[in-house]
Amino acid sequence: MPWKFFNASGSQLTATDNVTVAALADGTDGELITWDTAGAPATVAVGTSGHVLTSGGTGVAPTFSTIAVSSLANGTDGELITWNASGAPATVAVGTINHVLTSGGTGVAPTFQAAAAAGIASVVADTSPELGGNLDMQANLLVGNGGSTGIAISVDGEVTMAAQPAFAAHQQANVLNVTGAGTPYSPVLFPSQVYDVGGDWAESPGSTFTAPVTGKYVLTSSVRIWGQTTAMTYGLISLVTSNRIWNVYTSTGDVSVTSGWFISAVADMDATDTCYVTLNVFGESGDTIDIAGSMSMSISFSGVLVA
Amino acid sequence: MIIFPTGIALTANENSILLHMVPDAETWLSNAITEKARLRRDALIQEWRPTLYADASVTELPADNHELCALIMARADYKTRLQQDAETDPVESTSTVNKDTYDGVTRSGSTVTLFGSGINLPDLTGNCILAYVQNLEEWVYGALMGQINRGKKKMIAKYHPIIMADASVITMPATEDGLITMILARADYKSLA
Numbered sequence: 001m002p003w004k005f006f007n008a009s010g011s012q013l014t015a016t017d018n019v020t021v022a023a024l025a026d027g028t029d030g031e032l033i034t035w036d037t038a039g040a041p042a043t044v045a046v047g048t049s050g051h052v053l054t055s056g057g058t059g060v061a062p063t064f065s066t067i068a069v070s071s072l073a074n075g076t077d078g079e080l081i082t083w084n085a086s087g088a089p090a091t092v093a094v095g096t097i098n099h100v101l102t103s104g105g106t107g108v109a110p111t112f113q114a115a116a117a118a119g120i121a122s123v124v125a126d127t128s129p130e131l132g133g134n135l136d137m138q139a140n141l142l143v144g145n146g147g148s149t150g151i152a153i154s155v156d157g158e159v160t161m162a163a164q165p166a167f168a169a170h171q172q173a174n175v176l177n178v179t180g181a182g183t184p185y186s187p188v189l190f191p192s193q194v195y196d197v198g199g200d201w202a203e204s205p206g207s208t209f210t211a212p213v214t215g216k217y218v219l220t221s222s223v224r225i226w227g228q229t230t231a232m233t234y235g236l237i238s239l240v241t242s243n244r245i246w247n248v249y250t251s252t253g254d255v256s257v258t259s260g261w262f263i264s265a266v267a268d269m270d271a272t273d274t275c276y277v278t279l280n281v282f283g284e285s286g287d288t289i290d291i292a293g294s295m296s297m298s299i300s301f302s303g304v305l306v307a
Numbered sequence: 308m309i310i311f312p313t314g315i316a317l318t319a320n321e322n323s324i325l326l327h328m329v330p331d332a333e334t335w336l337s338n339a340i341t342e343k344a345r346l347r348r349d350a351l352i353q354e355w356r357p358t359l360y361a362d363a364s365v366t367e368l369p370a371d372n373h374e375l376c377a378l379i380m381a382r383a384d385y386k387t388r389l390q391q392d393a394e395t396d397p398v399e400s401t402s403t404v405n406k407d408t409y410d411g412v413t414r415s416g417s418t419v420t421l422f423g424s425g426i427n428l429p430d431l432t433g434n435c436i437l438a439y440v441q442n443l444e445e446w447v448y449g450a451l452m453g454q455i456n457r458g459k460k461k462m463i464a465k466y467h468p469i470i471m472a473d474a475s476v477i478t479m480p481a482t483e484d485g486l487i488t489m490i491l492a493r494a495d496y497k498s499l500a
Contacts, residue, residue, distance in 0.1 A: 181395070187404050199460030200453070206408040210453025214346060236397075243347075243439040244445055245392075245399055270346045272339050272450035276404055282397070 002051045082109055113147055165212050167201035168194040168302035175291040180227070180284030186240075187276035188223060188291070190301045208276045209303055211269035219265050219303040221245075221277045224292040226258040233283030242273035252283075258292055266306065277301050308433045310443050312425040315451065318412065320487050322419040325451075327498045333421050339450055340428065340436070348376050348435040355379045371495040373431055380434055387437050401441050405449035459487060461499065466490045 008010050026157050027033075030046035044053070047064020054065045075081075078094035085107045095101070102113040123129045143150035149163040169190035178185035190207045202208050211217060220237050228235075235250035246265040267275065279292020282287045293299055317325070322332065322494045329335035352375055359365050359379070369375050379385055392399035426447070433443055463486060470476050470489070480486045490496055 146370070186400075186402070199457040199464070200457040202408070202453070205411050206404050206452075208404065208408065208449070208453070210449065210457065212457065214342075231308060240402060240404070242449065243350075244388075268350075270343050272343070272453055273446075274405060274449035274453060280397075 006086065032062075035280065036061065053288060080110075084109065093208040155165055163197060164305055165198040165200050165217075166302075166304035167196045167209055168297075168300065169196075169201060169203055169207065169300035170194065170297050170301070171291060171293045172295055175293065177227075178289060178291055179279055179281045180232070180289040181285040182280065182282045183287045184278050184280040185291070186278035188221070188279050188299075188301070190277075190299065194297075195301075202204050206276060208274050208279055209301075211273045211275070211305075213305070214270045215305050216273070216307040217267050217269050217303050219267050219275055220263070220302075220307050221301040222260060222262045222298060223277075223279055224258055224260045224294065224298045225279070225281070225289050226292050227289045228259065228281065229284060229288075231283050231285060232289075234260060235259070235282070236278075237263045237282040238278045238280075239263055239265050239267065240278055241265075241267045241269055241275045243268055243270070275303070308430055308443075309425040309427050310447065311422055311431075314420040314423040314425065315447075316414050316418045316420050317455075318414050319419060320484060321412070322421075323491050324455050324462065324487065327462050328454060328458040335454070336421065336447070336451065337426070340426070340447070341432065343446070344428075344432040344435045347439050348372060348431075351376055351379060351435060351438045353386075358384075368476070376435060377431060380438070382404040387434075388439050389437070389441050392441060399441075402445055405445050405452060408452045409448045420464070458499075459483065462487065462490055465477050466493070466496070469493075 027040060027043065030044065032044040032053070034042050034044050036042040042061060044062055044064070047053070051064040053062055054068075054071070059153050075091065076094065080092040080101070082090050084090040084094050092101070092110055093112070096114075098115070099112040100109055100115050100200060103110050115209055140152040141148075141152050150161070152160045152162070154160075170192050171188075171190050172192050175185075175189065187207050189204075191203050193201060198212055200210050200212050202210070209219075219241075221237065223237060225235075230252075232252055236253060237248050237250070239246040245269075246263065246267065248261065248263040250259065250261050261279075263277075269275065273284045279291075284301060291299060320444070325332040325335070329381075336483060349372070350448060359368060389401070392401070428443075436443060436446065463483070467486075470479055480489055
């Protein structure tokens with residue numbers, strides 16, 4: 001049987017009369033009253049703290065939920081939402097293209113700003129860094145192990161290594177009776193230094209190059225002799241490196257001309273290995289062969305580290 | 308094996324020049340010899356590996372570089388550099404150029420002796436070097452005199468402009484050794500080490 005309600009005078013209340021909150025039946029803390037699709041009273045379940053009541057539309061009971069982006073008021077294209085120092089919502093102004101959002105710290109709204117131009121501080125931690133394009137060293141050098149000299153590349157692509165070990169020296173004076181009967185002229189002397197990058201060349205007393213590092217060295221030498229006769233059987237010019245001797249054997253003598261001999265090698269030299277040149281002529285009755293010195297580089301010894 | 312059983316004598320300037328380049332001359336030279344031996348050991352193995360593979364009598368190889376090196380040196384067809392040179396035609400004479408360079412320096416007065424009790428090398432270390440080098444002491448002389456030459460040149464290259472710009476210097480020695488002595492005596496002298 002349905003309930004009937006009466007006021008203080010004993011008159012029955014109708015549906016349009018007010019019902020005080022106190023007259024409502026007890027409910028669950030935090031719930032709200034709604035009506036379902038049949039028009040009957042129903043409750044909205046207790047929500048999570050901070051959630052807001054969101055309509056489900058006709059036929060669906062409202063619920064407490066987070067705010068959907070679509071529920072926000074319209075704003076300006078490109079702006080962002082922040083909160084100001086008072087805790088009130090505020091917007092971050094639209095930035096310039098490619099600018100990055102930069103914090104202003106506590107109490108200052110963030111803003112869009114140009115990225116700092118500091119560049120890459122270090123790639124030490126990257127064990128296999130890759131480039132997406134050419135590495136332009138500008139006028140700087142490619143150096144190693146904290147050094148200050150290294151590889152330079154010009155705008156036209158010329159590569160120079162100002163500290164790469166290299167030397168050249170020559171003999172300007174005649175040196176008489178050095179070989180002929182199989183006596184080696186050792187070492188051939190090149191007392192006039194042309195250049196010596198790194199200080200590895202000793203022009204005197206032994207005209208010797210000492211390798212500063214282990215590597216492959218291109219070594220070349222030329223000598224010009226005179227005094228040979230038809231008795232000469234052959235000649236031998238050598239690059240004497242610590243690990244091995246590089247020899248070039250020459251043909252028999254020709255009394256009508258002087259002879260120019262040349263030798264070159266890509267020698268494997270270990271750090272502190274040495275190299276010098278020797279000359280030996282065989283067949284003559286005595287050591288009558290002379291070195292024909294020259295202001296030019298016809299009696300020369302040079303070398304450079306290549307690998 | 309022991310080389311230089313009574314040590315290597317240097318002039319005071321030569322020793323100072325070495326110390327211009329390295330903090331400790333003996334340590335530097337010991338390390339240079341050790342590194343040379345390692346490089347020659349590896350080179351020897353690399354050169355001989357094809358021969359060992361092609362030798363049907365070799366059925367297994369040690370997995371240790373030192374043992375492999377010893378195995379190579381024990382072969383009947385192995386020859387040291389000196390043995391190889393003796394068999395060439397004409398015979399390659401044994402070089403003394405580096406020792407001659409060392410001996411060309413007069414060492415009277417104040418001298419310093421490195422390795423006073425000699426340089427004691429494990430046999431394999433010495434033999435690895437002797438696979439390629441005619442004479443161990445000749446090689447050490449070359450290393451030593453090369454480093455001294457390099458140090459001398461670097462020292463002069465650095466201090467010559469300083470001396471030229473020093474208004475208190477009126478004249479300077481006309482010999483290399485004199486110039487080195489002058490540089491070493493300067494208050495602003497600092498070694499590279």
